[in-house]
Amino acid sequence: MDDVLAGRTSLRQAATSEVFSRGILAQVEEGARQYRELSEDERAPLAEQGEREFARLRGESGTPNEDDDVHQGVYRKKP
Numbered sequence: 001m002d003d004v005l006a007g008r009t010s011l012r013q014a015a016t017s018e019v020f021s022r023g024i025l026a027q028v029e030e031g032a033r034q035y036r037e038l039s040e041d042e043r044a045p046l047a048e049q050g051e052r053e054f055a056r057l058r059g060e061s062g063t064p065n066e067d068d069d070v071h072q073g074v075y076r077k078k079p
Helices: 010-016 016-037 040-061
Strands: 070-072 074-076
Touching: none
Parallel strands: none
Antiparallel strands: 070 074
């Protein structure tokens, strides 16, 4: 993840690596299982909470928007 955050690799490349799979796969599978077990009524407020959190993080971290440069899955803020 350090390489992704530093812009040395893309999230897609990291997610398909063996190292990532060994370290994260079990947690991702468990989260997916828990999500599948939720009802639509349980999912709706969680989705809203996630959208609010993404909006907050975009504002704080400089996450890309329509004005940003995207190259090979690595985001860079335009100067």
